[in-house]
Amino acid sequence: MEPVRVRYPPSPTGLPHVGNIRTALFNWLLARHTGGQFILRIEDTDRERLVEGAYEAILESLRWLGLDWDEGPEAGGPHAPYIQSERQKLGLYAEAARELVEKGDAYRCYCSTERLEKLRERQAINSLPTGYDRRCRNLSREEQARYQEEGIPPVVRFKMPLTGRTTFHDLLRGDVTWDNARMDDYVLLKADGFPTYHLANVVDDHAMRITHVLRGDEWLASTPRHVLLYQAFGWEPPQFAHLALVLGEDRAKLSKRHGAVALLDFRDDGYLPEAMVNFLALMGWSLDDKTTLISRADLVKHFSLDRVSASPAAFDLDKLKWMNGSYIRQLPLEEFTGRALSFLEDPDHGLPPRIPRPLDRNYVQRVCALLQERVRTLAEMSEQAELFFTDEVIYPPLLIWAGMGDKELRRRAEAGEDLSNVPLPENAPAVRTWLDAALAILKETYSLPADKSADPTIHHVLDIIAGKTPWLHKDLENACRALAGELQVKTGELFGALRVAITGRITAPPLFQSMEVLGRDRTLKRLQAAAARLPQQGTG
RNA sequence: GCCCCCAUCGUCUAGCGGCCUAGGACAUCACCCUUUCAAGGUGGAGACCAGGGGUUCGAAUCCCCUUGGGGGCACCA
Numbered sequence: 001m002e003p004v005r006v007r008y009p010p011s012p013t014g015l016p017h018v019g020n021i022r023t024a025l026f027n028w029l030l031a032r033h034t035g036g037q038f039i040l041r042i043e044d045t046d047r048e049r050l051v052e053g054a055y056e057a058i059l060e061s062l063r064w065l066g067l068d069w070d071e072g073p074e075a076g077g078p079h080a081p082y083i084q085s086e087r088q089k090l091g092l093y094a095e096a097a098r099e100l101v102e103k104g105d106a107y108r109c110y111c112s113t114e115r116l117e118k119l120r121e122r123q124a125i126n127s128l129p130t131g132y133d134r135r136c137r138n139l140s141r142e143e144q145a146r147y148q149e150e151g152i153p154p155v156v157r158f159k160m161p162l163t164g165r166t167t168f169h170d171l172l173r174g175d176v177t178w179d180n181a182r183m184d185d186y187v188l189l190k191a192d193g194f195p196t197y198h199l200a201n202v203v204d205d206h207a208m209r210i211t212h213v214l215r216g217d218e219w220l221a222s223t224p225r226h227v228l229l230y231q232a233f234g235w236e237p238p239q240f241a242h243l244a245l246v247l248g249e250d251r252a253k254l255s256k257r258h259g260a261v262a263l264l265d266f267r268d269d270g271y272l273p274e275a276m277v278n279f280l281a282l283m284g285w286s287l288d289d290k291t292t293l294i295s296r297a298d299l300v301k302h303f304s305l306d307r308v309s310a311s312p313a314a315f316d317l318d319k320l321k322w323m324n325g326s327y328i329r330q331l332p333l334e335e336f337t338g339r340a341l342s343f344l345e346d347p348d349h350g351l352p353p354r355i356p357r358p359l360d361r362n363y364v365q366r367v368c369a370l371l372q373e374r375v376r377t378l379a380e381m382s383e384q385a386e387l388f389f390t391d392e393v394i395y396p397p398l399l400i401w402a403g404m405g406d407k408e409l410r411r412r413a414e415a416g417e418d419l420s421n422v423p424l425p426e427n428a429p430a431v432r433t434w435l436d437a438a439l440a441i442l443k444e445t446y447s448l449p450a451d452k453s454a455d456p457t458i459h460h461v462l463d464i465i466a467g468k469t470p471w472l473h474k475d476l477e478n479a480c481r482a483l484a485g486e487l488q489v490k491t492g493e494l495f496g497a498l499r500v501a502i503t504g505r506i507t508a509p510p511l512f513q514s515m516e517v518l519g520r521d522r523t524l525k526r527l528q529a530a531a532a533r534l535p536q537q538g539t540g
Numbered sequence: 541g542c543c544c545c546c547a548u549c550g551u552c553u554a555g556c557g558g559c560c561u562a563g564g565a566c567a568u569c570a571c572c573c574u575u576u577c578a579a580g581g582u583g584g585a586g587a588c589c590a591g592g593g594g595u596u597c598g599a600a601u602c603c604c605c606u607u608g609g610g611g612g613c614a615c616c617a
Contacts, residue, residue, distance in 0.1 A: 011617045046616055113615070120614085127541045130613055155615050173545070182543060182613090190615040197617050221544060221612035244546070245610070251551095282552065282565095289554035290564040309546095309553080312610060316551045319566040329579075374578045384577095403576070410576095477575085495575035507577040 001304070003036035004212045008062075008069070009201065011043045012054035015262035016061045018315065019216070019246035019254050022280045026243060027214050028067040029281070029303040039208060040072030042083040043201070045194045061263045065273050066296070071208075079208045084200050093195035096203045096233070097156040097188050105232040106188055108154035109136035110147040131184030132157065156189035158198075158229065166224040171212075171241035172310045178224040186225060198222060202229045205238055212239045214305075217312075241305060244312040246283055251314050268349050270378030271320070272339070275327040279320050283313045293326060325376035336372050337365040340385075343378040350382050355389045363388075366517045370509035384508075388517060393504025393526060396420035397533045400431060403500035404493045413506060424534070432534035434487055434494055435501055439527045441479050445469045446520065471520045473512035480512070501530035 008024040010016055016024075031038035040062070044050060062069065071077025081087055088094075100106035109132075116132070123130045137159065139147075147154070160183050167177040188199040195203070205213060220242045230237040248254045254261055266276055274296060281299050282292065285308050294302075328336065341364050344350040345357050367388045368381075375381050387393055396419040402409035413419060446468050469475045480498065484491045499511050502523055508514055515523045 009617090013617070043617065049616065109615090116614085124541085129542055157615095170545095176544070178543075184613085187615050192615075194615090196615070201617090216611090217545065218611055218617090242545080247610080249551080251609070279552095284552095286553055288564090292552085292565050311546050313553090314551060316566065319552065322566055325579090371578095373580095405576090480575090490575095492575055499576060503576095505576090509577080511575060 001034045002211075003034045004030055005037045005039065005208070005210050006031050006212050006214055007039040007041050007205065007208065007210050008067075009041045009043045009204075010058050011046065011049075012051060012058060013046060013049040014051055014054055015057045015264065017254060017261040018263055018266070018280065019261075021061055021065070021263045022246055022283050023214065023216055023243055024062065024067055025065065025277065025280050026285070026303075026308070028069075029299060030212065030214060030305065031070070032300045033303045036211075037070040038067070039077070039079075039210070040069040040075070040082060041204060041208070042073060042085075043197065044083060044085045045088065045190075045197065045200055047085075047192065047194060057262075057264060064264065064267055065277055084195070084204070087200075087204065088194055092207070093189060093199055093203055094193060097195070097199065100158070100188070100232055101156060103232070104159065106156050106158050107137055107139070107185075108144065109157045109185075109187075110139075110152045110154050111135060112152075129182070132186075134185055137185060153191040155187045155191050157185040158188050158225070158232075160185050160225075161228070166227055168223055168227045168237070168240060170220070170223075171239055171305055172308060173220075173242065176220070176223070180224075180228075183225060188229075198225055198229065202226050202233070202235075206230070206233070206235045210238050212241065214241045214243065217242045217245050241308070243308070244284060244310055247312050247314045249314055249317065254315060266320075270343060270349065270380065270382075271324050272327045272378075275320070275324040278327070279323050283315070284309050293323070321376045328375060328377075329373050331372070333365065333369055333372065337361065337368045340364065340368050340371075340378060340381050344382060344385060349379060351386060351389055355386075359389070363517075370513055370517060374509065387503050387505065387508065388514075391522065391525070392529065393502075395500065395504040396422075397530070398422050398424060399504075399506060400497050400500045400530070400534075401425055403496035403506045404431075405496055410506060428534050429537040431497055432531055432536060434483075434489065434497060435527060435531040435534070437483055437487065438480065438494075438498060439524065439531060441483055442476065442520075442524060442527070445471055445475060445479060471516060473510075473516040476515050477512040498527070502526050 006027040008027050010020065010024075028038045030036070040058075042055065042058070044055075059073065069075055071079065072082045081090075097106060101108065111132075119133060120130055122128075136154075136157070161180045164180045165177050166180055167175055170176050186198060187196050189195055204210075223240055223242070227237050246254050248261075263276075267273070277296055277299070278294055281294065281303075285303065287294060287298075287302055287307070331339070341359060341361060344364065345359055347353055351359075367385050371381055371384055375384060398409065398419040399413055401424075402413045402419075409419070469479070480494065481491055484494045487494065495511050496506075499508055499514075500506060502511070502518070503514060504526075518526075
C-alpha cells in the first residue's frame with residue numbers, strides 16, 4: 001500500500017476515551033505500516049464546550065501509548081497551524097465559506113435559534129423529517145439587506161441539491177448511497193465565525209493533503225455531505241473508512257457509566273501501555289485465527305484495513321486484565337520493578353500515604369519477584385505489596401483458622417465478614433503452642449549481616465560451617481517442616497497458621513519466601529504478636 | 541418517525557462457496573502441580589453460524605425479506 005497521510009482530529013471537549021483512542025491507534029498503525037504520516041489536529045471550533053485540561057489529556061494519552069505524530073501541535077509541520085481555532089484566526093474557513101456563497105453553493109441564513117427550535121418541535125409533533133426548511137435559501141436582495149441592517153449575524157448554509165443521490169465508496173463497507181433530498185441545508189459557518197465540523201474537516205483535510213479518513217461510524221451519515229462539499233469546491237475527496245464503534249460490556253455505546261473509559265484512567269488503574277495497545281488493536285482488527293498477543297512491531301508490520309471488522313465490538317475488561325497480567329509477567333524483573341516502583345510511590349494510586357517514600361529499590365525488587373506473577377495490574381501490586389512495607393499487620397485472630405484450612409471460615413473471610421468478635425475455637429491454646437514453637441525454632445535462624453547479603457549462596461556455606469543457619473527461605477522451610485513433624489500436624493495446617501500470623505492474610509506469596517523478604521526481625525515480631533493474642537494452655 | 545450501518549460460543553474473533561461434524565483467545569467448569577494465592581499443564585462444557593426464503597451439485601460464506609442491535613437526523617464534534 002502507498003504511504004498514507006492520515007489524521008486524528010480530537011475535540012478538546014472531554015477526555016479521550018478508549019473508543020476514540022482506538023481510532024487514533026488504527027490511524028497511527030496505518031501510517032506506520034505504509035510509511036506515511038500521522039497528523040494530529042485539534043478541532044476546537046466549539047468554543048462553548050471546551051473543557052479545561054482536555055487538550056493536555058489528548059497529548060498525554062497519545063504519548064502514553066507511544067502514538068507519535070509527525071505533524072501537529074508541538075511537532076509543527078508544513079501545514080501549520082494544526083489547531084483549528086488558530087486556523088480560524090487566519091480566516092481560512094470564512095474564506096472558504098465566502099467562496100461557496102459566491103459560487104452559489106451556499107447561502108447566508110438569518111433564522112434565529114428560537115425559530116429553528118420551534119421548527120424542529122413542529123416537525124417532531126407531526127412526525128415529519130427534521131431539518132432546516134430552507135427559508136433563507138432564496139432570500140431576495142432586499143430581504144438580505146434588511147437583515148444585514150438589523151445586525152443579525154448570519155450563518156452560512158450549504159445549498160443541498162434537491163434531487164439526485166450521492167454515493168461514496170467506504171473501504172470497509174463498500175458503496176453507500178444517500179438521497180440528496182434526505183439531507184438538509186446544514187450549517188458550514190456558525191454565527192460566531194467558527195466553522196462547523198463539516199466545513200472545517202473538509203477544508204483542513206484538503207489543505208493537509210489527507211489521503212485516508214479513518215473515523216468512527218458515527219460519521220458515516222454525514223459523509224455524503226462532506227463528499228458534496230468536496231465536489232462544490234472542486235476538490236478530490238480522500239478515501240473513507242468508517243470504523244465500527246466500541247461498545248460497553250452491556251453492548252450499549254461506551255459511556256461514563258461503564259466505569260473507567262477515559263484512556264488515562266487505565267494508566268491510573270495500573271495497566272501497561274503495551275497491553276493497552278495490543279488490546280485496543282484487537283477491537284476490530286485481527287492478525288489471523290489464533291494470535292492474541294502481538295508486539296507493537298508486529299502490529300505495525302501486519303496491520304491492514306482489509307482485516308478490520310465492520311461490526312461493533314464490546315469492551316471486555318476481563319480480557320484486558322488477563323492480557324495486562326500476561327504483559328506484566330513477560331517483563332524482565334528489573335523493568336517490572338521500575339514500573340512498579342513509580343506506581344507504588346504514587347500518592348493516589350500506590351501504597352497508602354502513611355508508608356514513607358522514597359521506597360528502597362532493592363527491597364521493592366525482592367517484593368516484585370514474589371508478586372510479578374500474581375498481579376494483573378499495578379494497582380493490584382498496591383494492595384498485595386502493602387504487607388511488606390508495614391511493621392505490623394492487622395487481622396482478627398480467628399483468621400488463623402481460616403488459614404489453617406477451615407473452609408467455612410475461609411468462605412466467610414473472603415466474603416468480607418467481620419470475624420473480630422467471633423469466639424476462638426477450643427484448640428486455640430494448642431495453636432498458640434505451635435506459634436511459640438515456631439518462634440523458638442526460627443530464633444535459631446540468623447540473618448546475614450547486611451554487608452554479606454550481596455551473595456547469599458557463598459555466605460550460606462560459610463555460615464553452615466560456622467554452625468549458623470542463615471535467614472533463607474530454604475532453611476526456614478526445612479525448619480518448619482521438621483516442626484510440623486514434631487508437632488504431628490499437617491504441614492499445610494501449620495504453614496497456613498504461620499501465613500496468617502506473619503502476613504495477616506489468608507492468601508499471600510509463598511510463605512517462606514515472604515519471610516525471607518520480610519526479614520528476621522519483622523517476621524519474629526509478627527509471630528510473637530500473633531501468639532500473644534491467643535490464650536495460653538491452662539489459662540482458658 | 542425517517543435514513544444508514546451491522547449480525548459466528550457470554551465476550552473478542554478466525555472463516556471471504558466445498559479444507560467446518562465451525563478454529564483460537566478471555567471468562568467458566570474439572571483434574572494435575574502445590575504451604576495459601578497465582579502462574580503453568582491437561583481436559584470439558586459452550587455458536588444447530590439471529591430467523592425465513594432463494595441462488596448453487598454444494599452456503600457461516602452470495603442475494604432478498606423479517607427480526608435484533610447500533611449510529612445519524614444541532615449555529616456538537
